[in-house]
Structures are given as structure tokens and as C-alpha cells.
Amino acid sequence: MKICNKTLFAGLLIISLQCACTKELNIDSTKAVGDKNFWTSYRDTRAALMGTYGLLRAALSDNGCFWMYGELRNGDFVSVQRPDLDAIIQGKLNAAYPLFNALTNWRRFYAVINASNIFLERVGDVKKNDPKYSDQNMRVDIGQIRFLRAFAYFYLVTVWGDVPFVRQSHDGSFENRPREDKEKILAFVESEMLAAAADLPYNYSADDPQQLGDYYNEPGSRWVSVLARKLSVYGVLAHVAAWRGDYRSAVTYSKFVLDNYNKSGMYFEPDTYWISAANGMFQGHKTNQLFGLNFEFDNQDATFEGHIEDFTLAEPFVRKALPDIFVPRDSILSVFSAPSDLRFSLDTLTGKPNYTDRWFSNFNSDIPIFCKIKVIQKGGTDPSFRLYSSCLIYTRLEEIDLLYAESLAVTGNTDGAIDALNNIRRIRNVNSFKAGGNEDLIDAIFQERRKEMMGEAHRWFDLVRYNKIKRNNSAFMKLISEGGIYWPVSADILRQNPLIKQNPYWK
Incomplete structure (x- = not known):
């Protein structure tokens, strides 16, 4: 800010x-x-x-x-x-790590x-x-x-x-x-x-x-x-x-954004380089940050911790041998399977990445670097000082468009959902979704969200909504019905107030 x-x-x-x-x-x-x-x-x-x-x-x-x-x-x-981060990834949220004391409070x-x-x-x-x-x-x-x-x-x-x-x-x-x-x-x-x-x-x-x-x-x-x-x-x-499952209202609210975004000077960003550039979408305060919280470097708001870069970046971006977390190559290839995707794709002749500075870098190493968000100091490239000032963006226009597509699909407006989905596919140079083809519409929408919003803290909440819609994963539906989708409550809070009860799933 x-x-x-x-x-x-x-x-x-x-x-x-x-x-x-x-x-x-x-x-x-x-x-x-x-x-x-x-x-x-x-x-x-x-x-x-x-x-x-x-x-x-x-x-x-x-x-x-x-x-x-x-x-x-x-x-x-x-x-x-890092075993504490692995515990979160695996859903073992009652593990005994110091990090969890803060996260559950x-x-x-x-x-x-x-x-x-x-x-x-x-x-x-x-x-x-x-x-x-x-x-x-x-x-x-x-x-x-x-x-x-x-x-x-x-x-x-x-x-x-x-x-x-x-x-x-x-x-x-x-x-x-x-x-x-x-x-x-x-x-x-x-x-x-x-x-x-x-x-x-x-x-x-x-x-x-x-x-x-x-x-x-x-x-x-x-x-x-x-x-x-x-x-x-x-x-x-x-x-x-x-989140409430009221997708008719979700259509109304997201449509209001899409009908009026020009009044706030916003636009769909076609350039994935600009989204991922050190001085791009996530640096400073930009009009396309629909709702976010800024860490202005010029106002001395930059921090060493609390940013995704602290977990995902390593050499050559910062002086750090290995990142704390990464996306494996097999997962990258599975998610980004379109041969011309502007976020990540492989050259069909050489087998090498078409882009080495967008969503991923060091792809051919054992541990690729997720570099979509990489705002060091004021969007610079000096790797010697790990001080980050990236904006924490909760939502942006492309994300709302895909949420609109999701909402239209759930409420039965298939044509509208396809149009909204293809709006994002088109600007990312991915083939359009075709009705009656081999792809399932809901699957395609959530897969597009997975690609577009990777690293922006939507994945888990998307999985919850997806499984509530599809209802074909018995293990996940059990997690939902038993309250396992929520985090446990801090032991400190439970000790202070006997009226607060632990989430049943974590007892």
C-alpha cells in the first residue's frame, strides 16, 4: 500500500x-x-x-x-x-511444528x-x-x-x-x-x-x-x-x-466487475511477461490489482519475510541455493500441456521452454524455480539482498473472469461460461474450448484457474469449491462433511476460553 x-x-x-x-x-x-x-x-x-x-x-x-x-x-x-511445509502440503495440520502455533491462531x-x-x-x-x-x-x-x-x-x-x-x-x-x-x-x-x-x-x-x-x-x-x-x-x-454455493449471486457480482472494469481504468493483461516481470503486475500499486495489499519499497514497507518469494526463489534470482518449495517438472508439463501457452510451454522442435522468465525458470534442473512473482527491492535484479516488496493480490480481473465462467457453468449458462473461459484462453494463446468435445467444462475452467492463478493463493479454496460442485471424490467429500477442510484452532485459544471447541476433525 x-x-x-x-x-x-x-x-x-x-x-x-x-x-x-x-x-x-x-x-x-x-x-x-x-x-x-x-x-x-x-x-x-x-x-x-x-x-x-x-x-x-x-x-x-x-x-x-x-x-x-x-x-x-x-x-x-x-x-x-522443510518438514513443516510438507506437513501443510499433506494436510497434516495438527503437526507439532512452531510454524503451526502461529498459523492456527x-x-x-x-x-x-x-x-x-x-x-x-x-x-x-x-x-x-x-x-x-x-x-x-x-x-x-x-x-x-x-x-x-x-x-x-x-x-x-x-x-x-x-x-x-x-x-x-x-x-x-x-x-x-x-x-x-x-x-x-x-x-x-x-x-x-x-x-x-x-x-x-x-x-x-x-x-x-x-x-x-x-x-x-x-x-x-x-x-x-x-x-x-x-x-x-x-x-x-x-x-x-x-464459497456459500450461491452461484447465481456470484454471477451477478462478478458480472458487475466485468461490465464496469473500464470505469476503474482496468483491462485484461495480455502480456504474461508484464504479469511476471520484476516491475510488472505485482510491483507497486497498479490499477489491475483489483484488490490487493501493497508493500511499497519507497515507503520502506518491503520485508524479508511474508512474501511468496521467500519460499519460491533461489539462484539466480537470490543468493539461496535451493527454494523452500517448487513445482516438479512432471507437474508443470501436466498442467501446462498446450504447446503455445504464453505462461509456460515447450518448443515442439527443441523441447526447450519457450519462456524462461514467466511462470518458471531453470526448468531443466531437478528443482525448477517458480518465478512468476519476483519483486526484489523495487523490482530490481540484484540477488544479494533478499528484500521483497511484491503486492499481495487477492483478486485481479483475469481471476474474476474465470470465477464468472465457473458461476455461469454451475447455473447452467454453458454458452456464457465457454465464452468467459475462452476469453482467458485466447489471451494466453491456448486453443478455445469447444462444446461437445472431449473436455469437461467445469474441469477446463478449474484447470485454467490452476494455470493462471498459480502462486496467488487460490488453489486450496478452488479445490474445495470444485469438489463441492463435482461431488465425485469420496475422500474429499468426507473431508468436507467432517470439517477437515478447516484448520485446527490454536491450543493457546482453547486454553484461554473453554467455550471455544476444537474443530471436530482435529480432535
Whole structure:
């Protein structure tokens, strides 16, 4: 996110000082010193808003959990020599590794929720005290906060299923709470996101009727893909609906993105080099990052850990002999079987890769390097300093198009689903899907998602949705029915609150 360090630090400091959370969430509760001096100026709302984005970014990047939850389990990557990562890949989520202590604890997501609750409770004070804080500014701020809180709950539900439901900060006074039904929470998530989308602009500081003038006195270039926009929310809403199995709503939400993406200056990216370039799609803040969280190098947001590059890169990209994880050659050839695929393919005459800098490098070695995302420092090529600043992208336009295809196929609109699928196949130079051919449409859509979104933390969640649709894998259906698709809950949380029960599958 392009947020100046001073503002982000101030936001995180104020929010952490005020972070009053339940015992079962395992977050220290501290009453803010000088709380009465905060929430008096529009500068305070800006700091708190940016701080909440920062907390969400920290929650998703901690220990690389975004990829631990979404990419590794039952996925295409294998571990080179790390048994903890291999345990995740194999679905042994109750293994006794230090990494699992962090991955099974949901406290960092509740920090986002509590910061959001505090914002919603106190933003009215700023409106009363600061005449420069307009009704429109407050409405847009509230829309973003409602979305961030809803997103945190959505992510919690996809990882743990039933979770505690907290909608007020309660000023630090809490009783232990049990987990609540995931469907109740998802209904809240969808309702909140729809309300947020109604109040958010297509772009900021762009004279959108819903946000006139310069947002917080900054030009539009400052906010491009830094903040949640209207289409960001609809993109995530499509995922919420698909996860609930409500594919008719998923069609509606994803279609809204596809019908309006030009209003946000987005476009389908035909150049796989640009997607995978060190200064391309994943570097900085680009308009085609439909919803993502940035690590701006110029703002000193780059980190040594918490990025996929920390697990996937090795020589010659960085000074590291072997990556932690890789995709075996046989898997690459099986997934990328089209002879002209612009993401990865082999020359039919020489048998050598057509591209050595897109999705994979060092293909002919025993351990190919997944190099689709490789933002070192500010998109440079110096291998000596492993400092990463790649954007954590939750969704982009190509991903939404394939989710739209999935939703159309499930709801019976075969022709529309084929058109959406072939839109991506065409720009990746893969032969079009033909109705009545040997390919199954659902299989083809999910295979295209597998290729296009590899390394972007969708694979596990795609597998869950795929198996709920197909229902032809008895072992996976048993995993779904017994709650094995969710992660176990941290032992620390279980010790703190006897009302929290372990997911039955992991008892």
C-alpha cells in the first residue's frame, strides 16, 4: 500500500493502544493513554483507516499465511527440505511444528476486526469536532472500514469455519464467547460488503460522484489500487457467494466487475511477461490489482519475510541455493500441456521452454524455480539482498473472469461460461474450448484457474469449491462433511476460553 510511514505508524500505534479484544481472541487489552485527544481531526481518521489496512496486510503476510492457507495444501508445490511445509502440503495440520502455533491462531484477524469496530464507534466524534471532515469523506471511510472488517470475517470463515462473532469493541470488557455459525457470519459479510460497495467510488480523487475532489488532499495517483474501490468489493463479493454455493449471486457480482472494469481504468493483461516481470503486475500499486495489499519499497514497507518469494526463489534470482518449495517438472508439463501457452510451454522442435522468465525458470534442473512473482527491492535484479516488496493480490480481473465462467457453468449458462473461459484462453494463446468435445467444462475452467492463478493463493479454496460442485471424490467429500477442510484452532485459544471447541476433525 502506498502509505507514508508516519501515517501508517500513527494508525497502527493508535489502534494497537486501543485494541480491546476478547479473551478468546488472545489479544492484549490496553486502554489508550490520551484517547480523548484522538478522534478529533480528519487526520486521525486517516491514520486509523490506514492503520486498519496495515493490520490486514500484517495478518495475511504473517509467516506467509496467505500462501500457507491458500496455495500449499493439496496443491502443486512440494517442499524441498522443510518438514513443516510438507506437513501443510499433506494436510497434516495438527503437526507439532512452531510454524503451526502461529498459523492456527486467529488473533491477528481479530486485531483488524477490533480496529474496525473502534473506528465505527468513534468516527462520529471526528465529524462533530472537525468541520473539514465532510459527510462524503466520512461515508467513504466507513465504507472501506465495513469492507475490511467483512473481509477479515470472510477469511476467518474460509480458514476456520465457525468463529467468534464480535461487532463492538466493548472498551475492553468482554466475556468469553463461543464460536458462531459460519453461515450467519457469511450472511453478515455479504450484507456489509453490499453496503460498503454502495458508498465507494470506482476510483479515488477522480471526481467520482461518490468521492468528489482529492481524497485526503492527495491526487488519484496516490490511491490507485491502494484502497478498496467499488469493484474491489464486488470482486470479493463474488468469492463470498461462490464459497456459500450461491452461484447465481456470484454471477451477478462478478458480472458487475466485468461490465464496469473500464470505469476503474482496468483491462485484461495480455502480456504474461508484464504479469511476471520484476516491475510488472505485482510491483507497486497498479490499477489491475483489483484488490490487493501493497508493500511499497519507497515507503520502506518491503520485508524479508511474508512474501511468496521467500519460499519460491533461489539462484539466480537470490543468493539461496535451493527454494523452500517448487513445482516438479512432471507437474508443470501436466498442467501446462498446450504447446503455445504464453505462461509456460515447450518448443515442439527443441523441447526447450519457450519462456524462461514467466511462470518458471531453470526448468531443466531437478528443482525448477517458480518465478512468476519476483519483486526484489523495487523490482530490481540484484540477488544479494533478499528484500521483497511484491503486492499481495487477492483478486485481479483475469481471476474474476474465470470465477464468472465457473458461476455461469454451475447455473447452467454453458454458452456464457465457454465464452468467459475462452476469453482467458485466447489471451494466453491456448486453443478455445469447444462444446461437445472431449473436455469437461467445469474441469477446463478449474484447470485454467490452476494455470493462471498459480502462486496467488487460490488453489486450496478452488479445490474445495470444485469438489463441492463435482461431488465425485469420496475422500474429499468426507473431508468436507467432517470439517477437515478447516484448520485446527490454536491450543493457546482453547486454553484461554473453554467455550471455544476444537474443530471436530482435529480432535
